[in-house]
Amino acid sequence: MTIPEVLSYAIREAWYLLTGFGGSDWADRRDAPGPARAGALSSGSDAEKLEKAFESNDYKGLVELLRSEAKIEAFKERMHPWADDPKTVGALSATHLAIQASLAEAGSPSVKEEIFKAGAIPPLVGFLSSGETDRVHAAVVALRFLTAECSSSTTAAYEAGAVRLLLQQIGSPPRGKRAAAATALRNICLEKDEYRAEFVGLGGLDGLVQQLDASEECDPALQDVDMQLEAILNLQDLLEDLDGNAIDSYVRKARDAGAVKPLQQLALSENDEVTTSAKEVLALLGA
Secondary structure (H helix, E strand, O other): OOOOOOHHHHHHHHHHHHEEEEEEOOOHHOOOOOOOOOOOOOOOOOOHHHHHHHHHHHHHHHHHHHOOOEOOOOOOOOOOOOOOOOOOOHHHHHHHHHHHHHOOOOOOOOHHEEEEEEEEHHOOOOOHHOOOOHHHHHHHHHHHHHOOOOHHHHHHHHHHHHHHHHHOOOOOOOOHHHHHHHHHHHHHHOOOOHHHHHHHHHHHHHHHHHOOOOOOOOOOOHHHEEEEEHHHHHHHHHHEOOOOOHHHHHHHHHHOOOHHHHHHHOOOOOOHHHHHHHHHHHHHHOO
């Protein structure tokens, strides 16, 4: 089964753009030349359904296709700096939902609510325990964006068991996956105090502290400074209440987890934002 080249081209370019490494405007790429067909599609096939759902932003249709195990041909170029390329229609559907959620942050916040209403959250959380790397990676990226400032999606992710499953992702490579999972967890924890308490009780602060390691070898495909800043801010958000006051019990846990030393290293960064943010968290920790 082959996905039409125009479909794979558009998704690849949008996936690339959401990471910040592409250089062209999404609207231009979406209308890229095509639609050259790499092979025939049978009527009613999952690939054909995916093409139609993609072209019309049919979120319900994309969610229904998440369960599809229909194989797709390998992409000629890597789609994403760290995430595995989709190998099935289901994983490719998740990739498109991730793209739409990321683009929503730029001007169409209602898109996240629409994706939630289409029932996307439970199956995406389910992908995290699928054992299939392409599905896990697509789900981590999608949840990172869908849980940002979208209460419905955040609550649904928590109720589907996302906290435990995302925690399993912040301790294993690749680095970009760990960072995206950590931010998704931060989004969930800020929704309700009970979510945050469960996260901390499961040892989540240890995982966030591990993200601060500035000595880790840099990945040339990733924007290292941005990842460092995100790691610092994620920890800070978990240690402060809504009024910006320190939550003493969590501060103690962060100190016990070894947060001071990596923050001191980050405070020496050549980047002003990283330095300032690291110093703020150090002050929060009383160091």
